[in-house]
Amino acid sequence: MAVKSKTAAAPWWRRGSFWKKFFLWSLISGVALALIACIALVIAVYSARSTLPSFDQMKSSPNGQMIRVHAVDGTVLVSLGPSYGEWIKYDQIPQAMKDAIIATEDRRFESHWGVDPVGVARIFWVAKRLHDEGRRLQGGSTITQQVARTIFLSNKYSVTRKIREAILALALERKFSKQEILELYLNKVYFGGGAYGIDAASRKFFGHPATNLSLGESAIIAGLVKAPSHYSPTADAEAAVDRATVVLKLMAEAGKISEAQANSTDPHAVQLAPEPKQNSVRYFTDWALPQLETLIDETDAPLDVWTTLDLNMQRSADQAIRVNAPDGAQGALVSIDRDGAVRAMVGGKDYVSSIYNRATQAQRQPGSSFKLFVYLAALEAGHKPDDVVVDEPVTIDGWTPRNDSRRNSGPITIRTAFAYSVNTIAAKLGQEVGFTTVADMAKRFGITTPINTQPAMVLGTSNVRLIDMTRAFASVGNNGVAVTPYGITRVTANNRVIYQHEVDTSHVLVANYVAAQMIDLMQTAVATGTGRAAQIGRPVAGKTGTTSSNKDGWFIGFSSGLTTGVWMGRDDAKVVPGLQGGRAPARAFHDFMIQAVANRPVEQFETQLTPPDNMLEPDEDAYGAPDNGMMVDPDGNPIAPPPQVPIEPQDDEGMDGTDPVQQGGRPAPVQQQGERLDRDWINRMTGRPPAQQQQQPRQPQRQPAPQDRQRPNDEY
Template sequence: MAAKSPATRRPSWWRRPSFWKKLVLWTLISGVAVGLVAVIALLVAVYTTRASLPSYDELKSSPNGQMIRVHAADGTVLVSLGPSYGEWVPYDEIPGVMKDAIVAVEDRRFESHWGVDPLGLARAVRVAYLKRGSGRRLQGASTITQQVARTIFLSNKYDFGRKMREAVIALAMERKFSKDQILELYLNKVYFGGGAYGIDAASRKFFGHPANDLSLAEAAVVAGLVKAPSHYSPTADAEAAVQRASVVLNVMAETGKISSAQAASVDPRSVKLAPEPRQNSVRYFTDWALPQLEVLIDESEAPLEVWTTLDLGMQRAADEAIRRNAPPGAQGALVSLDRDGAVRAMVGGKDYVSSIYNRATQATRQPGSAFKLFTYLAALEAGHKVDDVVVDEPVTIAGWSPRNSSGHNSGQMSLRTAFAYSINTVAAKLGQEVGFGTVADMARRFGITTPINTQPAMVLGTSNVRLLDMTRAYASIASKGVAVTPYGITRVTANGQVIYQHEVDTSHVLVAPYVAAQMTDLLQTAVATGTGRAAQIGRPVAGKTGTTSSNKDGWFMGFSSGLTTGVWMGRDDARAVGGLQGGTAPARAFASFMTKAVATRPVEEFETKVTLPEWQLEPEDNAYYAEPDNGVFVDQDGNPIEPQEQGQGAQPGQAPGEEQEDRIDEDWIDRMTGGSPANPQQAPQRGPIRTPAPDMAGRSGVVPRERPAAPVEEEY
């Protein structure tokens, strides 16, 4: 029997050609049908989107993000934040090199595709496949039209749905707008880094001139930014920007936009960058004020004009006062409030560029005797009068025995004298009398927002506070006991409409007017004859000094002519600063600032006249009261500790532990004889001239003969 051929062994249905023909035919028909439906759906989507697209003029005016312009009190623009927009540059005015550079590096087939480039997409898919596993997403597939669609209508979120919407919008835009219009939109809308949107903003930011003057090298730098604005920014990494610009020039040569000779002749390193604008102390204020917009308004899209309380003249005076008076190695901060709480000046440090940390609003430090404001307020509210007789005598409270800077006690004196010369034992006894919790409640009533301990030594300022809070408290005394709330924003406008207007609230009375008047009496005396004499400015001033242990912090708080100013100085690491006392550098900074700040304001007399304390009449016996206010050493909890003896109060340039040679201090002689430059008209008061003790040289007081040359006992 003959063997069957392979063909005869197959099933009959296999041998029927009609089956495969039908299968292939139906597959083709189904594919064409699905494709046709997809094309129809795409066309419907594209033309529906085209119909809903805004007009070209509307697209030109639509913002890329919220811009905020901040104005000073006189209308001067302090800073512009958020997106930065330059002038709109029409297509015909855009330099040809700029158009060629961006097309070459971002979308070389821009003139030929319909909004989506299949060849570019295939190339991007191939690259992604070759680099699979690297975690990198699909890149390089977006055309210029797609980037415009994403910039104007979509977010930067990367997913398949967003890419599909981007493609549809791009196809629709190509149906509605010309290539020139799309490129014009792109070059005026795309983000180039540093907050700059559009080529004009980028050109002004990086090169300091308008976009219509861009050279080939500059255009290459700008075009190279689009891929990674933060990485290739010439202000962030000049070398990376130069390398990227070189790539752009080479691509322009490859695509025929320029010749190879032109590409070789251009050196991106020759591009001159515009200097970065100097960030001055104004930014301390704007950094504090602007976050408040989230609470004050709901507008999050329209450009905002923010009008603030800042007085530029006062701000310059404040900046200068801190820079000139803060000791070497130490920082300084200043806040000045008008009578309604308007912040007229705010300095958070010597240099905003080197440190944006705002020591006026963020730092919490011990205030020393400046905190005695609350102790005496509680005593006055409890019924004490400024002329009440109190006794400076040894006292022990719960194991704590405060000491005076003089090293001894002086017996009977008035409350005014005790405050003027910052007698610690009297403050301690007052705190015990009214209750330390009452003192803490008074501090909270006046706006101290930080935790306050109720250990006995709290009356000497052992609780950390903020300078802004302390300034607010003193401003409330200046306003006769009515609460003052600091504010920095007066009004906000959007599209020409006022959407926020600040209203001053004067309804909260913290203490009775007579209590505030008596407190002002005490504060006047402290400046006129006590520890704050360096703060005199030739018109009525009320204030108080503060110094913490080992000269770590110096404070001066005071007010005059409706303006309240607080000054703090010290090191950020809380180490000692040689010679720092509240009555020295901080008081001098206060006087320097206030002299200029109130120069155009009328002189305002306080309700109470300055009354000299009784000890002022006998300087030869009690001159030590004129020393800067110091106090007992206490720890963070207010418990007594032993004085540190390793030269922490050393003068600048003096080695720790090294004693200074006794010498006559001419400035001290002037002050003690009434010839102080701060008050040259004061009648001389003669007394025995004494050489300051070694650890007090250069300060404003003297030490009694019996006092040993020992480390100074600083005030808390």
């Protein structure tokens, strides 16, 4: 008779291997932990349920943060934040609106318990893929979870917040009916454009109460929840309508409407309410207000934000851009006080048609205005404004810069070279100090965009922002001490100051004498050089800039402690005929500054104005010619200049005080008054008799002196 072994007689859980026992105990432990977790979840849910406010309290709870923005004189510029309409009860909400939001945001809303297990399972693999790609899953919450987040939590993403959101959603489902939850949702969720709730959204986007929403309008509103800032009709009407088409398809798939209804409803036929007109102040507030996130922590209490904006200057800036920017071109202006306070900002001709802020966002080539950093580096290296340099042909690494006049003037001072924007001298100085040194100087003065170090960089081939360039010029005008633009002076919450701006004057960028010498050069450029149109009857220092083929025009300068930068051009970077920095941008600077500094005392610069040594007289078509037009491409590579039509030189062009004479003895066209005033000023500064005392018979046989024959090398 066979005898059973002890091993064979043992129970199965004792006969198995170690791994079988491990699996068994793991299973038992897992079940126990799951049971404990379920118990803990139930306790948490019912504990949360007991603390939830009543339905009426939920209806009146605040939602979002109101912000009032003040100008420097206290005037309210704009009130931002949530906009609320009438509370619409569940039975007054159009069925199309309820169906649209359920089909779009939570198709199983009427069957789940607050958290949708099917939805969670469906998005799990999507979340895993996005995580692998370094992105985070957006959305996936039920309507109940969104109500919990909207009323009780913030939008800051974290695992802890998602767990709390789920617990609150389960608690809400235990305390309130589905109808009450949907009523809360539709009256409190954010739909973009500052509108909270369907009534506010309906009134803002369609101009009527939410009780009258049509199917097409409901589809548009339902489509906004996914990305209010992107799909809002105030931001992108076409995107909002396209999204509504998707919503109609989702409604048909969910059985809320028929395919025929979805196909027959055209969201493009929906009439959107016209957006109220907004002035250029919004360019400033759009730039300044995002800074609140780094300045304060208050997210609930209503805020009063006190800014640096001067309304009178803003109106002048807006007018200067509208009047002077060429047809088909855009314009931007930013004006900064000596402490960095932004007094005016215009990002375009019309904020309503384009919210793109060209003063702070656009990156464009600055042309010869970039020579500021070339000459700063040269002055810091030991050069002086009166140092003599030779304007002659030069080739650097295969690149041969040319002056606009196609001539070279020989020995001239650095002051003359800057005043008339001589390209060959800028190239030679850049090579001498090092192109990397010039780039470092630009970075030192606040240029935040990448700067190439090819030789042509001295002519402004690297893209920059207007606000950065204006900041750099302001720092020079501030005797070399860094100026940091700011727009918010203080923030109060319930009359309590929670932020106060402090001006930092501790960063010295260049020595005082270097800044003074740079100002010496810049005031000469305005008084007698390429920036003459920017004269305002008091000391002004500045620089023009024009880029290839007249695509960009710049003027940046300062007077009486106020620095103003102007840019003009097309958004698509196409040619703007006649656009040069010394023309429209300089005129806009003049029109703005003559009013902006009217009530400020006249301030003299540390260095006295000294005229250029060679007295190069610009001919009419030299003013404002492109700094690097037809010389380098956008990448800084040399390109051949166009064929030049020979022009018969005229004798002196009246530099000796006589009226120019054309062939045949006919008088030449009378010069503009501005040119005559400048010539009289030059005569006075050099000790020559006034023009009217120099009227002598023309001596054709006399050869003009070298300095009389020369023309300024304007910007190229």
